[in-house]
Amino acid sequence: MTELLLLALGASLVNNFVLSNFLGLCPFIGVSRRFEAAAGMALATLFVLTIASGLSFALWQWVLVPLGLEYLRTLVFILLIAGVVQFTEIMVRATSPLLHQLLGIFLPLITTNCAVLGVALLNVDRQHGLLESLVFGASAGAGFGLALLLFTALRERLDTADVPAAFRGAPVALVTAGLMALAFMGFAGLGAR
Amino acid sequence: MSLDAIVIAVLVAAALAVTLGSALGWAASRIEPDAGSLVEQIDALLPQTQCGQCLYPGCRPYAAAIASGAANIDRCPPGGDATVRALATLLDRSQRTLDPAFGAPKPAQVAWIDEEKCIGCARCLPACPVDAIVGAPRQMHTVIAAQCTGCELCLPPCPVDCIELRPAPAVSLRYRQPRAA
Numbered sequence: 001m002t003e004l005l006l007l008a009l010g011a012s013l014v015n016n017f018v019l020s021n022f023l024g025l026c027p028f029i030g031v032s033r034r035f036e037a038a039a040g041m042a043l044a045t046l047f048v049l050t051i052a053s054g055l056s057f058a059l060w061q062w063v064l065v066p067l068g069l070e071y072l073r074t075l076v077f078i079l080l081i082a083g084v085v086q087f088t089e090i091m092v093r094a095t096s097p098l099l100h101q102l103l104g105i106f107l108p109l110i111t112t113n114c115a116v117l118g119v120a121l122l123n124v125d126r127q128h129g130l131l132e133s134l135v136f137g138a139s140a141g142a143g144f145g146l147a148l149l150l151f152t153a154l155r156e157r158l159d160t161a162d163v164p165a166a167f168r169g170a171p172v173a174l175v176t177a178g179l180m181a182l183a184f185m186g187f188a189g190l191g192a193r
Numbered sequence: 194m195s196l197d198a199i200v201i202a203v204l205v206a207a208a209l210a211v212t213l214g215s216a217l218g219w220a221a222s223r224i225e226p227d228a229g230s231l232v233e234q235i236d237a238l239l240p241q242t243q244c245g246q247c248l249y250p251g252c253r254p255y256a257a258a259i260a261s262g263a264a265n266i267d268r269c270p271p272g273g274d275a276t277v278r279a280l281a282t283l284l285d286r287s288q289r290t291l292d293p294a295f296g297a298p299k300p301a302q303v304a305w306i307d308e309e310k311c312i313g314c315a316r317c318l319p320a321c322p323v324d325a326i327v328g329a330p331r332q333m334h335t336v337i338a339a340q341c342t343g344c345e346l347c348l349p350p351c352p353v354d355c356i357e358l359r360p361a362p363a364v365s366l367r368y369r370q371p372r373a374a
Contacts, residue, residue: 067201075206083213083214
């Protein structure tokens, strides 16, 4: 139990996927203009990450390893993630058409969010079990969502701030992201792996 | 690498793709049942003015309300009787005319800004449901006629009353005629 808690803490804060592993930067920059869209994105990514890490573990453990097809893992995981993302899109469109419009192209682009593939591959490399994989995926998603929401809140404030002309838009956003990454390094002292 | 290994690899990848594909197809047919597509069909018949005269925030919310039975089909003045008839055909209702309580049907129209009088206050910008007004504070504003739905929502905020509605130049440009079903 302590082990799982440490794993969750490590994946969500200490080794935050966005701010210390630099995975999933595309939606981090792309969907951080409006808080509603960012919240939807965070939830959708959390959902996809959890499901995809569980399914990819099952596929690895019971299909790829017995057949000696370990070298196919990238291809197979991407295929699986694309399927899960498509399923999420169907769900979002049916339950909340407004959110579907807000997320736009970034919803199908969760497929190419490298954090999702990163979690699946890290699960395999670190030889996590099924429960560990699920916890790792969910906490990576929670960490991604936390970073995304904090960053969006900062950017919404920056919109009204008096930023020097040369820094307006993307430059100040990237500077902000860098400062956030520095702040998140403070979690390194928590001692989780 | 032996030929067997290649065949097995291809078979596994193909089997996974087919499984995922059929699961998705099944999910799409289950999760988006008739309710979802009915809203789409109703929404397609509405004029997309987003004017709110039906007392719903836009055409799609009104379509959802019709589909769920919360609203009647006679609340859309921009669509006129033609829209009511098209909706009645789709939904198998007997209603044929508009409810006058929601306003009289009007011909297709488009907003026009008198640029001599416009003071560039930008108050009409947030009112426009389709972002058809171009402008910025202390800059002259203008209306993109192809985007304007003629909903009249920009009239009340204008402090100098420099916006007027003119007959639409061409029907096909901006006004989606209700399709006769």
